[in-house]
Amino acid sequence: MPSKVRRRRSLEDGDPFALILAPPEGETPEQRDVRLLLEKEAKQISDAIDEQLSRERQQDKKGTKPVKVLLLGQSESGKSTTLKNFQLMYDPKAFHAERASWRTVIELNVVRSIHVILEVITRAERLTQDDSSDPLVDQELLALKRRLSPLIHVEEVLMQRLMPSGSDQSDAARLAQIAQIPYTHKPGGVKGEVTINSTTQWKDLFSRDKYNEESAERDATGVLLHTHANDLKTLWGSSKVQSLLIQQNIRLQEAAGFFLDCLDEVTSLDYIPSDDHILRARLKTLGVSEHRIKMTSGGMTGSISRDWRIYDVGGHRSLVMAYPDRIQGDIGRSTAAWAPYFDDMHSIIFLCPISAFDQVLAEEPRVNRLADSVNLWTTIVSNKLLAKTNIILFLNKTDIMKSKLESGIRFVDYVNSYGKRPNDFESASSYLRKKFGGLFKEKSPSPRVFYCHLTTVTDRKSTQLILANIKDQLMQRYLEDASLLA
Numbered sequence: 001m002p003s004k005v006r007r008r009r010s011l012e013d014g015d016p017f018a019l020i021l022a023p024p025e026g027e028t029p030e031q032r033d034v035r036l037l038l039e040k041e042a043k044q045i046s047d048a049i050d051e052q053l054s055r056e057r058q059q060d061k062k063g064t065k066p067v068k069v070l071l072l073g074q075s076e077s078g079k080s081t082t083l084k085n086f087q088l089m090y091d092p093k094a095f096h097a098e099r100a101s102w103r104t105v106i107e108l109n110v111v112r113s114i115h116v117i118l119e120v121i122t123r124a125e126r127l128t129q130d131d132s133s134d135p136l137v138d139q140e141l142l143a144l145k146r147r148l149s150p151l152i153h154v155e156e157v158l159m160q161r162l163m164p165s166g167s168d169q170s171d172a173a174r175l176a177q178i179a180q181i182p183y184t185h186k187p188g189g190v191k192g193e194v195t196i197n198s199t200t201q202w203k204d205l206f207s208r209d210k211y212n213e214e215s216a217e218r219d220a221t222g223v224l225l226h227t228h229a230n231d232l233k234t235l236w237g238s239s240k241v242q243s244l245l246i247q248q249n250i251r252l253q254e255a256a257g258f259f260l261d262c263l264d265e266v267t268s269l270d271y272i273p274s275d276d277h278i279l280r281a282r283l284k285t286l287g288v289s290e291h292r293i294k295m296t297s298g299g300m301t302g303s304i305s306r307d308w309r310i311y312d313v314g315g316h317r318s319l320v321m322a323y324p325d326r327i328q329g330d331i332g333r334s335t336a337a338w339a340p341y342f343d344d345m346h347s348i349i350f351l352c353p354i355s356a357f358d359q360v361l362a363e364e365p366r367v368n369r370l371a372d373s374v375n376l377w378t379t380i381v382s383n384k385l386l387a388k389t390n391i392i393l394f395l396n397k398t399d400i401m402k403s404k405l406e407s408g409i410r411f412v413d414y415v416n417s418y419g420k421r422p423n424d425f426e427s428a429s430s431y432l433r434k435k436f437g438g439l440f441k442e443k444s445p446s447p448r449v450f451y452c453h454l455t456t457v458t459d460r461k462s463t464q465l466i467l468a469n470i471k472d473q474l475m476q477r478y479l480e481d482a483s484l485l486a
């Protein structure tokens, strides 16, 4: 029992690194059972992967192998945004062809932010009723709320169009059936974020050509946003709304899919999203999608061209392994869901959204988001099957991290081992780099190089420099491997 107390305390103290490194001494019999169960599961996965590896080695003896890159990380870490950057750089034609389709997603993002504000007003109204001496909501706000409430209906219509098969929960359940992964419905989870299943042809659904034939709602939404443009701007510009958001501790500007700072553009009738807007658009991925891009790299001996396959894995934890409640939210289930995609990857780009240090997982409110990323990182780097895989860490969302620290949110309040170091971006990011690097060295089955970048993947310029380097580095490695095998 004493060690159990110590382990729990380190979690409560909010130090994800201490938790990972804590020795399993003083394990209770139940903990032991759970650990053995996890080990058994890990062994089964490992055996299955070994078998698949050996089958694929046979197949790969013929033909040129594509370069395979896997994007990993928790939900909202920036995987799909990294993929968009790759597409924008190396397959711009396809990227631009999809531009109009992203408009619907952005419209939905706008409506969602408005929905959040309307709920904030409703909550404040309730409080005002309790204390009418100092009304938090005035008549003007109430009138705005009334006029904008039809947008909530629009949100439902749009979500039905993007998710024809129903909610993300039902998609997860279906996926679980196909993948034969135990699935548990978690009541009271995230409220209706729009999710895209990798098999849904949503871009076709919303392409401009198709619009005229069958998707009247889409333009109706654009027109509705346009009609309400002034009210939308008044609502967002209202100092009363801004103070209600602060009072209720909602930092809307830092949320995924925030577009209220460019309402003039987004609500105009001829709005077509820019590249930057597409990078900022939020659409949650469910399942795994494969993207093929032809890449060319120049070298001393001339340029080479290879097919790349980039795999974007939905990071949401809706596939839950049937383990005791206590350990849900831990390493095993994620590995189980992703394991089939690990085996022959040339590289894994692992994204950790470092700005999430003060947040919890939407789907698992007991779990701190940084602690979750540290857990996933540890699982990936310690996996023996990945011992030779090139792993690149993106400490992402540095822009939000900076603004949080500047606004006075204290890193040490969530990572107690940070101690008395200054609460600024330089110190906090270099601390995290060291910690992730330390885990990498300690947990890697054999020595390998630690690659780490501080990123803001919504920023095209800086991200594309990093991706160009990664592309050349992987092409180089690929050639070296090929010549070794020849």
Ligand SMILES: Nc1nc2c(ncn2[C@@H]2O[C@H](COP(=O)(O)OP(=O)(O)OP(=O)(O)O)[C@@H](O)[C@H]2O)c(=O)[nH]1
Pocket: 073, 074, 075, 076, 077, 078, 079, 080, 081, 082, 255, 256, 257, 258, 279, 280, 281, 282, 283, 284, 285, 286, 313, 314, 315, 316, 396, 397, 398, 399, 400, 455, 456, 457, 458, 459
């Ligand atoms: N400000 C800021 N926003 C970011 C950054 N990286 C990603 N985002 C935004 O965060 C949201 C989530 O990013 P995604 O790329 O969809 O996250 P994901 O990892 O694919 O999430 P899942 O599909 O749920 O697994 C999007 O609206 C992005 O535009 C960043 O570095 N800074």
Ligand SMILES: [Mg+2]
Pocket: 079, 080, 081, 283, 284, 285, 312, 313, 314, 315
């Ligand atoms: Mg995604």
